[in-house]
Amino acid sequence: MNKKIKVIGAGGIGSILLSILSRYLNYLEDTYVLTIIDGDTYEIRNKERQIFHQIGNKAEVLAAEIKADFPNLEVRPRGKYVTPDNLLILVDEGDIILLCVDNHATRKAVSDRCRELNDVVLISGGNDLTDGNIQVFIRENGKDLTLPLDNDYHREIREPSDRRPDEIGCDEQVVSEPQLLFMNNTIAAMMLNAFYAYSQGKLQYNEAYTDIITGNTRALERK
Amino acid sequence: MIKVTYGANQHEVEGGKNIATIRTESADILNLPEDAQAMVNGEEVGEDFIPETEVEFIKKAGTKG
Numbered sequence: 246m247n248k249k250i251k252v253i254g255a256g257g258i259g260s261i262l263l264s265i266l267s268r269y270l271n272y273l274e275d276t277y278v279l280t281i282i283d284g285d286t287y288e289i290r291n292k293e294r295q296i297f298h299q300i301g302n303k304a305e306v307l308a309a310e311i312k313a314d315f316p317n318l319e320v321r322p323r324g325k326y327v328t329p330d331n332l333l334i335l336v337d338e339g340d341i342i343l344l345c346v347d348n349h350a351t352r353k354a355v356s357d358r359c360r361e362l363n364d365v366v367l368i369s370g371g372n373d374l375t376d377g378n379i380q381v382f383i384r385e386n387g388k389d390l391t392l393p394l395d396n397d398y399h400r401e402i403r404e405p406s407d408r409r410p411d412e413i414g415c416d417e418q419v420v421s422e423p424q425l426l427f428m429n430n431t432i433a434a435m436m437l438n439a440f441y442a443y444s445q446g447k448l449q450y451n452e453a454y455t456d457i458i459t460g461n462t463r464a465l466e467r468k
Numbered sequence: 469m470i471k472v473t474y475g476a477n478q479h480e481v482e483g484g485k486n487i488a489t490i491r492t493e494s495a496d497i498l499n500l501p502e503d504a505q506a507m508v509n510g511e512e513v514g515e516d517f518i519p520e521t522e523v524e525f526i527k528k529a530g531t532k533g
Contacts, residue, residue: 258533347533371530376475378530394529398507401528424532432530454476454527461476468510 248277251336252343253327253355255283255303257429258370259345260296262436263307266343269437271315278319281308282335284326284410294426326411327351332358336365341443343436344369349405350412356382356394356402363387368439369394370432374425376456379435381448391451392467398452431455435462470519474498475527488515490523500525 250270252259263281270277283303287295297306308322327335336342336358344355344367352369359365359382367382380399383390395403435453442448450464469480472494479497481490487506494500504525506513513519 254533256533345533347531349529349531352529369529371533373530373532376527376530378475378527380529397510398526399529407531422532429533432533456476459477461478463473463476463478 249339250277250341251280253282254345255281255307257294257424258433261430262433264296265437267311267315267318271318280321282323294429328411329354338362339364341366348407349402350407350409352402353395353405360393368436370436372428372432374423375428375458377428377432378454379439381439381451398467431457471522474500474525486516486518487513
């Protein structure tokens with residue numbers, strides 16, 4: 246199994262996911278390198294949904310906290326937003342990517358980068374207020390084993406109406422949709438479940454939806 | 469009966485109905501938006517199409533994170 250895990254986005258989903266993933270990786274026999282990538286900054290207002298103990302760049306703050314808790318785990322912060330240019334360096338052969346971002350433009354950029362690689366695993370999650378989904382894109386030996394994120398079922402990712410954070414000017418007002426901590430937690434858990442199933446060679450789906458109001462979850466194999 | 473799916477949720481409607489009718493009958497039950505694309509066996513179908521066993525209205529990926 247690949248030993249390079251990169252978490253892109255350390256906000257509502259990513260900060261929860263990292264708290265569990267880092268503990269899990271620390272106690273495995275194999276040695277993993279965990280890279281955290283995010284250009285955003287933790288602010289006091291993020292405390293409502295996000296796990297951190299100091300103000301600062303999200304990747305750097307979480308990496309420092311994880312290193313303090315798990316000194317045997319190699320953690321590398323990258324305090325920048327991903328762009329099509331830096332993805333050439335940040336996402337590489339053999340990576341397992343856990344994509345926890347808040348816009349479809351970045352999802353497309355990362356999926357496009359993965360399509361250029363021979364061997365890569367991309368697990369992406371996103372939520373609205375009370376529902377959400379995860380997608381799993383796997384390439385092995387230069388072939389798609391599952392569909393990329395911007396497949397025929399997800400044209401909102403193929404032609405995103407939003408923009409990456411690096412494309413938004415500092416003076417532009419970004420209106421955030423309300424989010425629910427429980428929903429972030431559910432998507433983080435679903436992403437980790439998919440990661441575990443993949444790591445055991447037993448993953449049987451490439452997309453899963455969940456709705457915390459109805460209590461339903463549906464996993465499926467898109468083709 | 470026809471299995472109707474949207475995101476994590478599904479229900480059943482009687483057979484012999486076209487997509488437009490199924491969409492109307494499922495709107496409240498599945499919280500189905502008007503613009504959700506209908507697909508059968510991975511292929512897009514129009515409002516006049518009559519599915520035989522199932523139809524999925526495609527739910528967009530979650531945006532936030």
